[in-house]
Amino acid sequence: MSRLRRPNAGWLLALVALLVVPTVMGVGQFGAGTAMASAMTTAGSLATSSGPSPSITAAASLDSSGSIGPSAPAASPIPSDSSLPSPSDGPLASAPPTADGVVPGAVNATSMALTAEYDATVRLNFGTRSFQVASTMTITNTAAEAIDRLELNTIAARLGRMTVTLARSDGRAVTATVKDQTITVPLGGILQPGGRVVVRIDYRATLRSGLAGSNWLFTRVNGILEAHRWLPWISRATPFNRPNHGDPFVTPVSPRVRVTIVSDRVIRWATTGEQVGGTGTTKVFEARNVRDFAIAGAPDYRLTSATVGSVTIHVWGRPGFATAAVMAAAKSALARQAALLGPYPYRTYDLAQTAGGYGMESPGLTWIPGGAGSIAYLVAHETAHQWFYGVVGNDQARQPYADEAAADFIARYTLNLRRSSRCATARLDLNIYQYSNTCYYETIYIQGGNFLDDTRRKMGNPPFWAGIRDYLAANRFKITTTKSLLDTLDARTPLNLVPRYEPRFPSLY
Ligand SMILES: [Zn+2]
Numbered sequence: 001m002s003r004l005r006r007p008n009a010g011w012l013l014a015l016v017a018l019l020v021v022p023t024v025m026g027v028g029q030f031g032a033g034t035a036m037a038s039a040m041t042t043a044g045s046l047a048t049s050s051g052p053s054p055s056i057t058a059a060a061s062l063d064s065s066g067s068i069g070p071s072a073p074a075a076s077p078i079p080s081d082s083s084l085p086s087p088s089d090g091p092l093a094s095a096p097p098t099a100d101g102v103v104p105g106a107v108n109a110t111s112m113a114l115t116a117e118y119d120a121t122v123r124l125n126f127g128t129r130s131f132q133v134a135s136t137m138t139i140t141n142t143a144a145e146a147i148d149r150l151e152l153n154t155i156a157a158r159l160g161r162m163t164v165t166l167a168r169s170d171g172r173a174v175t176a177t178v179k180d181q182t183i184t185v186p187l188g189g190i191l192q193p194g195g196r197v198v199v200r201i202d203y204r205a206t207l208r209s210g211l212a213g214s215n216w217l218f219t220r221v222n223g224i225l226e227a228h229r230w231l232p233w234i235s236r237a238t239p240f241n242r243p244n245h246g247d248p249f250v251t252p253v254s255p256r257v258r259v260t261i262v263s264d265r266v267i268r269w270a271t272t273g274e275q276v277g278g279t280g281t282t283k284v285f286e287a288r289n290v291r292d293f294a295i296a297g298a299p300d301y302r303l304t305s306a307t308v309g310s311v312t313i314h315v316w317g318r319p320g321f322a323t324a325a326v327m328a329a330a331k332s333a334l335a336r337q338a339a340l341l342g343p344y345p346y347r348t349y350d351l352a353q354t355a356g357g358y359g360m361e362s363p364g365l366t367w368i369p370g371g372a373g374s375i376a377y378l379v380a381h382e383t384a385h386q387w388f389y390g391v392v393g394n395d396q397a398r399q400p401y402a403d404e405a406a407a408d409f410i411a412r413y414t415l416n417l418r419r420s421s422r423c424a425t426a427r428l429d430l431n432i433y434q435y436s437n438t439c440y441y442e443t444i445y446i447q448g449g450n451f452l453d454d455t456r457r458k459m460g461n462p463p464f465w466a467g468i469r470d471y472l473a474a475n476r477f478k479i480t481t482t483k484s485l486l487d488t489l490d491a492r493t494p495l496n497l498v499p500r501y502e503p504r505f506p507s508l509y
Pocket of ligand 1: 381404
């Protein structure tokens with residue numbers, strides 16, 4: 001996600017900010033659009049009190065297998081992995097692997113090291129905002145341990161007044177429970193390593209009608225319907241509320257997602273996938289190797305296409321959208337970033353105008369708010385997420401450095417937009433719940449990106465970029481950690497980078 005946006009009602013505050021904080025305009029390397037966007041950001045800061053952050057101190061991290069292990073719903077809002085059992089614990093130790101569904105028993109465990117294919121149908125009404133989902137997941141337990149429940153993430157649980165209308169495991173009804181943005185689905189038994197199960201989950205929800213807070217992630221307003229993280233997805237319980245605009249998500253890659261959208265009127269859709277069938281009010285999309293499936297649609301979207309190498313770029317915008325600027329920025333970003341990072345992983349890259357809110361990444365699809373300033377920066381930042389978040393995943397809630405600092409560094413490096421932070425130097429290893437709204441962007445994005453750029457300068461370009469490409473190759477379509485990024489760079493240089501890392505990442509070094 002990017003911090004920069006154009007708030008719908010921000011003009012007065014922006015003018016105030018331009019008068020009160022003239023230094024914002026003095027940042028020489030920015031164009032006028034960026035300065036305006038920065039001013040609006042400042043305006044938002046003026047209007048927002050920066051109260052104390054919640055006292056969340058638990059720093060959870062994924063173990064190397066991605067397993068979450070038996071964890072009772074935690075007292076801490078951040079589930080900890082400290083309760084992982086030794087491998088010899090539990091009934092799974094003696095049970096042979098099986099591949100035919102759930103077997104009786106319980107292990108009180110879930111995992112993100114599952115391979116899930118999703119086949120979902122969305123029935124939505126652009127007029128009434130009704131949003132109904134029927135999803136069939138085919139899940140293979142690729143973890144080393146048995147599991148007996150799924151923890152599925154969907155923001156419809158927090159933004160859509162969601163009701164689960166059906167939950168089945170292996171053809172049998174099970175009782176799903178919803179807490180925060182997590183649907184917990186008991187499998188009705190144990191799924192052993194290698195085992196396969198089909199889980200069905202249906203819900204009905206209602207899209208929001210505005211953009212305030214996080215509503216822009218799941219809304220229909222200003223002639224556009226947009227839904228992020230709507231498809232219940234393998235994850236782990238992760239708090240949705242945070243004091244900033246960090247992304248409270250962690251999602252493993254699915255090899256295949258098929259989505260059928262049935263709408264009350266003909267809508268042109270920009271999605272993570274490619275259209276493979278349907279016409280009129282029913283359209284079918286498919287995506288491969290993605291960790292989400294976002295959609296944005298409008299009856300009057302216009303499509304503009306171009307190619308960069310073997311990638312087709314689609315820009316979807318309503319009349320009046322800055323299509324030409326977005327397309328130019330996307331072509332440039334894709335070409336420059338692929339040259340540094342390796343090939344973009346999909347055949348198509350879509351950029352869609354959204355109703356408002358922030359720029360937002362999803363695999364193969366970037367959201368650009370209508371009227372956004374600093375298009376080149378915004379598009380470059382979100383495009384960089386195709387590698388840092390898309391190709392290599394991370395726990396965006398608990399380790400935001402891995403995707404946000406890296407994406408912002410790439411954007412500012414390729415556009416020559418480095419600037420200094422407007423917040424005091426701070427540690428870079430905290431989770432999104434621990435940074436204030438005022439300083440989250442200035443710390444993780446700006447200081448975090450500058451830290452990577454300083455590391456590049458210390459190492460020299462060839463070993464630095466080789467290290468970045470090592471990291472992307474070694475973790476392709478996996479979930480990894482901030483430490484893995486830093487260690488991979490350290491391994492590429494005879495310099496010892498650990499003394500540089502220690503003060504900024506005290507929980508890791
Ligand atoms: Zn971002």
